[in-house]
Every structure is written in C-alpha cells, then in structure tokens.
Amino acid sequence: NNFQGLSDYEFKTQIDVAFMLMGYNGTTLYETTDSFKAAAELTMTQMGLLSFNRINSYRTHMMPISARDGEYAQSKAEIEAIDSALDNWGSDDVLSNFYYENKLIPDALHNPTAEQISVLQTLRQWLVENEKGAANWQDTDLGKEHYQWILEKVFRACSPAVRFMLDGLRMPAGFDVKEYRTIAIILSSDDSYNAGAAASSFNSWGGNHWNISNSDGIEYTHYQTFFFDDHSNISSGADPEKIKIANAKVDVHELIHTQGGGHDQDPSCISPYSVMGACDTGDFFTYPIYNRVYILGWLPDTAITTNPSLIQDSYNATDPTKKYLLKLGDFRYQELFNGSWYQYRVPSFAKTLESCNLSIGTFGDDGNSIDPLGTCGQLVVDQSCIVSSSFYDNELKMNMTMRDFQACEFIDVENDLSSELFAKFLSRLDGSAQDYSGAVDRQALVMEQTDDAARQALSN
Ligand SMILES: [Zn+2]
Known part of the structure; x- marks a missing residue:
C-alpha cells in the first residue's frame, strides 16, 4: 500500500553509533573502515556489556581527510x-x-x-x-x-x-543523521597534536556552537548528541594494545555522556572503579550499577536488593534480571566486580532538595525558562502545598512567576527512590524548558572505602 514506505521508515531500528573517521593535517590512522574494525569492536563490545545490550550496534563511515592541523x-x-x-x-x-x-x-x-x-x-x-x-x-x-x-x-x-577542526564538516552523501542514536567523530593524524575528546549536541549554544551539516550543506541545529575523540598517539613507542584500550575507554566515556551519564567522584583515587571517573581503572571497563539503573535506565529496579547473598558479580554479566546492587542505606551501595566489592554513596537529590527548601523559585515567562514545578514540584508529597504568585518585572519587561515550596513536605528520596522517579527528570535532556534533568545531580556518586562489616551485617 501507499504507506509502506513511511511505515518502513518509522519502524526502522535506530543504529546506536555512527563512527565517522576523520583524519586531519593530511594524514589518518584509519585509512579504511576495516582498519578501524578492531577499535570499534572493542568499544561496542564493552558498551554492550555495560548497557546489558541496550547499546551495541554501529556503522562506520569514512570522511575526507582534512588539510587543517x-x-x-x-x-x-x-x-x-x-x-x-x-x-x-x-x-x-x-x-x-x-x-x-x-x-x-x-x-x-x-x-x-x-x-x-x-x-x-x-x-x-x-x-x-x-x-x-x-x-x-x-x-x-x-x-x-x-x-x-x-x-x-x-x-x-x-x-x-x-570546533574549528570540525568547522564546515559535511556528512557523506546518503548519510541520514536521524538513523543514529549518536554520532562519534573519530579524529586522527600522525602528528604530535591531540584534540582530546568531549561530548556535545548539535543544538548547543542555540545551534551556534558547531558548524556541521548534511551532505547538502544544511547545518544540523537540532538536539542530537555527538562526541569527538582524537585517537592520535600522544606517546610514541607505547604498546599498540594499550593504546587501543585507552582509546576505547575514552570512546565509552564519551558515549556514556551522550546517553546522559555524568562524572563519578573519587578525588583521592581511594577506590578506582568508574570509567566516568578520573582514576586509572587499568584494562577494565567498569561503570557503577547505580548509574546503570537510575541514570541510564539500562537495568531494571529489580537489580537492587538488600540481601547480600543474592548479589551477582557484574564482570561480563549479561542477564538483566539478576541482582547486582546491594543497598546499605544512607544513600550507600556496594557491588561485586571481578571478585572485589566496591562501595559508594550517591545523594542524587540532596542539592535539589536543599535549594527547594531554601529559596523561592522565580522564572521568566519567556518560554525558555524552567518552571520549578517540573523540578522541586515533582519531589513534593502533595502539590497543594505549593504557593504560586506572579508579577511584572519592569527591568526584564517580562511576566515572572514565583513558586514557593517552603510549606511542602518532600518525598523520602532514600526509600522512595525508583527508576520511575528518575524518569520524571531524565526523559528529556535537550536543554529545553521541559528538560528537568537539573534536578538530578548526575555527578553525585562518590567512591568510598568498602565497609565489609556493613555488608555482613545485612546477612545476619
Ligand atoms: Zn567526561
């Protein structure tokens, strides 16, 4: 029928990652998509393991080598x-x-x-x-x-x-950016320069920050994440296998950013564990289960238990129905990886609750500002406690609305924690007025020394 084409398109499964291989300064480390295969396989195999197979598909495309350095x-x-x-x-x-x-x-x-x-x-x-x-x-x-x-x-x-290395970048003919969940621009050259890595979105700074377009030169300004990672060797003579792992870890790190993950904290590296932290985790690709349940939604709530004897080792685990996270209380958790127990504390809503209690949320009626009803308002027990009022700001020439939560009782964010609660805030990460992700502190996870006694106490 006439709708066949349309419905084929609608139901086409999105591919997770488009790797775009882009050499610069006239050279590249990846002459063909085949020469990148081992690197892509490592990144996506590890990403598949971390995401319990939610993110594992990719396609690789060649880009012209840039003469710029x-x-x-x-x-x-x-x-x-x-x-x-x-x-x-x-x-x-x-x-x-x-x-x-x-x-x-x-x-x-x-x-x-x-x-x-x-x-x-x-x-x-x-x-x-x-x-x-x-x-x-x-x-x-x-x-x-x-x-x-x-x-x-x-x-x-x-x-x-x-930004200027990518300035004016055009995707290849026939490339449809919407076919992909995210775009990975893999830079490389054989000079000593390295552009580093970062994740962003085409709509950042009102769509003005990046100048990347489709093959016809129509600039992407919509919300869609991408990252770049420069795979160039920075130290000559390093073991190629080590370089491959180091590059894949950065790719995975940036990929997790594109899916909404923030940085995990361990300022003194007392327990190096997360690929989203700054401490050296060796050859392991590890990422706390808490984030995988609540922030990324890769595992269901049922992966969490208060019974230590039910906990499975998450190293190379693929079964999302098992239990991987032990809840200790006071926002503390432990998990088992490759035979070792790791502990951390994650007060995801602490900062937000403090600000909801302390100040009255005021926002302008300009269509871009976030209504605190979407942040603090989704953490109250009964919304009838919220006192709203409005006034005209002569200086800003705008109607302003105030939301006062001081009379409110807030939910118990320790015991009422659920994927459903997180989804209320993290379902949109597009920087719009309906993006309430600011209510969740996605950098709140702090690694701690593992307290074996605290775990054993739960067994008795
Ligand atoms: Zn980062």
Whole structure:
C-alpha cells in the first residue's frame, strides 16, 4: 500500500553509533573502515556489556581527510575570542553567545585601553598570517610583554580548537543523521597534536556552537548528541594494545555522556572503579550499577536488593534480571566486580532538595525558562502545598512567576527512590524548558572505602 514506505521508515531500528573517521593535517590512522574494525569492536563490545545490550550496534563511515592541523584550529579559536573581546564580549543572548559569561566576570577584559586594543589587533593579524596558536607568539618581543594578560583576560574561556577542526564538516552523501542514536567523530593524524575528546549536541549554544551539516550543506541545529575523540598517539613507542584500550575507554566515556551519564567522584583515587571517573581503572571497563539503573535506565529496579547473598558479580554479566546492587542505606551501595566489592554513596537529590527548601523559585515567562514545578514540584508529597504568585518585572519587561515550596513536605528520596522517579527528570535532556534533568545531580556518586562489616551485617 501507499504507506509502506513511511511505515518502513518509522519502524526502522535506530543504529546506536555512527563512527565517522576523520583524519586531519593530511594524514589518518584509519585509512579504511576495516582498519578501524578492531577499535570499534572493542568499544561496542564493552558498551554492550555495560548497557546489558541496550547499546551495541554501529556503522562506520569514512570522511575526507582534512588539510587543517591543530595549530590552525587553535589560531581560529583565538581569533574568535579576540573578536568577541573587542566587541565587549558580543550579544546579550545568554542562550546563544558562548562568551556571554565574560561580560559578568571582572577578570575578563573590559573597556580595553588603546594599547590593549592595538596589541590584540597585532596578535590577531599574526594569527591570521601564521595559522598557529598564540602560544607560538609568546616568544616574540610583543608576546613576551603581553601574552600573559591576554591568556588571563581574553583566552580565559577560549572555545576548544576542535570546533574549528570540525568547522564546515559535511556528512557523506546518503548519510541520514536521524538513523543514529549518536554520532562519534573519530579524529586522527600522525602528528604530535591531540584534540582530546568531549561530548556535545548539535543544538548547543542555540545551534551556534558547531558548524556541521548534511551532505547538502544544511547545518544540523537540532538536539542530537555527538562526541569527538582524537585517537592520535600522544606517546610514541607505547604498546599498540594499550593504546587501543585507552582509546576505547575514552570512546565509552564519551558515549556514556551522550546517553546522559555524568562524572563519578573519587578525588583521592581511594577506590578506582568508574570509567566516568578520573582514576586509572587499568584494562577494565567498569561503570557503577547505580548509574546503570537510575541514570541510564539500562537495568531494571529489580537489580537492587538488600540481601547480600543474592548479589551477582557484574564482570561480563549479561542477564538483566539478576541482582547486582546491594543497598546499605544512607544513600550507600556496594557491588561485586571481578571478585572485589566496591562501595559508594550517591545523594542524587540532596542539592535539589536543599535549594527547594531554601529559596523561592522565580522564572521568566519567556518560554525558555524552567518552571520549578517540573523540578522541586515533582519531589513534593502533595502539590497543594505549593504557593504560586506572579508579577511584572519592569527591568526584564517580562511576566515572572514565583513558586514557593517552603510549606511542602518532600518525598523520602532514600526509600522512595525508583527508576520511575528518575524518569520524571531524565526523559528529556535537550536543554529545553521541559528538560528537568537539573534536578538530578548526575555527578553525585562518590567512591568510598568498602565497609565489609556493613555488608555482613545485612546477612545476619
Ligand atoms: Zn567526561
């Protein structure tokens, strides 16, 4: 029938990841999709294990090798920052102006002197001519005298050079971005530069931050996550197998960001465990079960128990119906990985509850602001406690609404914790006015020394 085409499209299963292989500075580490296969397999096998097979499919595409190098990209980022600084840090649009914050920060450049303006114009011209970052300019006579204040006052919030490495990037003909859950741009070259890695979305800064488009040059500005990761070797002579694992771990880290995961905390590395932390977890790809249940929704609530004897080792585990997380109380948990017990504490809603109790939420009627009914309002026992009022703000020229939660009783976020509760806040992560994810602290997980006695006490 006539609707066949449409329904085929509607029911087509989304592929999880599109790997886009992009060499730069005229070279690449991956000449063909085949040469990337081992790297992709490692990343996606580990991602499949962590997600209990929710994220495991991928397709690899070649991109043209860029002639640009990291220094060129760095110079473009610095030119943009200089232009913004000389323009009093640009427009007043908080949502689209990347440099807006500098307007409010005293340490940033304000009311530059004639000399400062002249030096910045000279540096700008040097950047245009040399196509290298200003770090290479600091040894010139002018640079020796002025580089330091420019670094502190102008480049203090320089955007990453990679924006300009990807500037004007077009996806291959026939590539449909919507076919993929997320896009992974794998950069590489054989020079000593490394662009690092980060996750973002095409709509960031009102769609102004990135200039990436489809094959016809129509820029992507919709909400869809992507990440980049530079696979270039930074230390020559390292074991290729180690490099492959290190790259895959960064890919997995950024992939988890694209799905909504934040960083886990272990400031002194007392118990290195999470691929989303900053501590070295060796060759293991590990990610706390708590996040996999509540933040990512990869495991059901039934994976949590208060009975230690039911806990299964999650190393290479594939059965989502088993129990992997032991609830100790006071937001503490333990889990078993490769024969060892790990412990952490996660007060996911603590900060939000504190702010709901303390202050009255005021928001502007501009369509972009988040109504606290969606954040604090979803944590109260009975919404009739909320006192709402509104007024006209003459300065902002906008109707303002106030939500007062001070008379409210809040739910017990320890005992009433559920996937359902988290879903109320995390179902939209698109930065819109209906994105209530700010209510959940996704960086709240802190690793602790494992208290074996606390676990054994639950057995008795
Ligand atoms: Zn990160």
